[in-house]
Amino acid sequence: MKQVEDSEILEKFSNEKTRNEAFNLLLTKYQQKIYWHIRRLVIDHDDADDLVQDVFIKVWKNLEKFRSDSQLYTWIYRIASNESITFLNKKKQRNNTPLDEVSSELSETLVESSYFNGDTIQLKLQQAILTLPDKQRLVFNMKYYDDLKYEEISEITGTSVGALKASFHIAVKKIEAFMLNDDITF
Template identity: 80%
Template sequence: MQIEDADILEKFQNERTRNEAFNLLLKKYQQKIYWHIRRLVIDHDDADDLVQEVFIKVWKNLSGFRNDSQLYTWIYRIATNESITFLNRKKQRNNIPLEDINPELAGSLRAGSYFNGDKAQMKLQQAILTLPDKQRLVFNMKYFDDMKYEDISAVLGTSVGALKASFHLAVKKIEQYLLSKD
């Protein structure tokens, strides 16, 4: 049985059931958030650390959640922002120009012991890493997370039309990459 977000939020407001509510929230969203972050930062250990940071922020801020968006879009927004901040820090720390982080991520994708995909999956992931950050985010959220454009819009604060255009461009670039690598 899937528990509703409203029930989780209601339990979280009560001091006696707050921990139970948070455990329900983790059970419902932790794996989805992990894979969302993992597709952005590639490395398992980095993704694990970021998931912990995301849910610490969720814990600290959930009592102030105003229900003006869906709970999962709010959590995805936190996860997305944490991932982008992490990648920007990684670029600065390693003195990598902004446009050169994706080849480094592709290298860790190939070297990662946690990636167990076949050759087709590896090629798809490498193609995705050639995309600009915004297109990569939109593609991952639409393709892997099967999110609606309206929900992606709520997470990224971008119009649905712009998201559709980004997704379309991303798909075309991925197709070109895959066709050129045959």
């Protein structure tokens, strides 16, 4: 099935008569990508479900103001990333969780989740990713799972390409070390 171009979505959205159709096309094109992006960050399905809906409400409200100097999908990714990081920060504050316990809390959610279907190695990989700080995790996920270019990630996060390369390099090293550590078994 041919994917509709972002330019077509934006054109239709600018017309009051075809606005709903344009939004429906946008949802069809991006809802799954955005859901998985959020889900990998917040782990819990219900949290991801709430966030993905909030993200698209924001998209609906602000799409008219969207400037075509950036790409539509990087703009939506930016909203989703900011919403997820804000959610995680609020969660930490609400639960008064120290930084070093955040990853273990998310790991517990991962283990207890009924919507996880990976094997032991996959579980260990997820635990390794969860040891990373939130922003490093965000960069790692976008590179490892979404195959985005550094320029694209830079547009989403507002971080320089050099800083992103360094961040991803450190993240990979940490994960490799975690995976090689035989003391951590499940």
